[in-house]
Amino acid sequence: MKQVELDKLDRRILAALQQDGRISNQLLAEQVGLSPAACWRRVRTLEETGVIQGYSARVDPQLMGQGLCVLVNLSLQRHNIDSTAEIEQQVSSYPEVLQCFAVTGTADFVLRVIVPDMASYDRFLNEKIFTLKGISQVNSNFALREIKNTETIPVEGLE
Structure with a gap:
């Protein structure tokens, strides 16, 4: 691009x-x-030109009863285009997943997941993540508090 x-x-x-x-x-x-x-x-x-991709309202997850934020690291058993594409498609369809990144390092994907509580996260794992074919490991990191959350792209000083 x-x-x-x-x-x-x-x-x-x-x-x-x-x-x-x-x-x-x-x-x-x-x-x-x-x-x-x-x-x-x-x-x-x-x-x-796609520089502005759209407009939306920012919603407070706590006030909406979606107070548990989890960063989920997914590791794959094998790396091939078909299995990776299928996982990407499935994960993208889950409303609980706000962001999904293909990453380097110990995991293959990092997801930002928002759910109401631990029981909801347990259901999400069992009904969705653990049913994905080709996942070898799932590691969950629970956000204790939010320090910064922005979608503002720095534009000043770009030449």
Whole structure:
């Protein structure tokens, strides 16, 4: 994937939208020093090129009764394209899995899983993870507290 060239105004727009995705175009234009029409065109281009992938609301998992965060390391028995693709497809379909990374090191995948409680996590393991073909080891790390959780990509200083 080719990197998109961003100028200073594009970076200002991205910084502002990452802070407040619901900001009006008028206010955004004022903040970055553009006319509303020029600002709208730039935002539209950032969306069309895939730099801006979408907009969403951040939801507090604790208030939603999803207070247990688990980082799950999965190791595979064998590494081949078919088994890896099947595991990736299955894991991606589980709503409890918020993120899945193929990684280097002692594990092959790291999942970030959110569930209500330990009993729910036990069910998740038994009904979903342990039924996956080709898994040799599962290691669970329970988050004690959240220190930082952001999706804000640093845009200032990129040249």
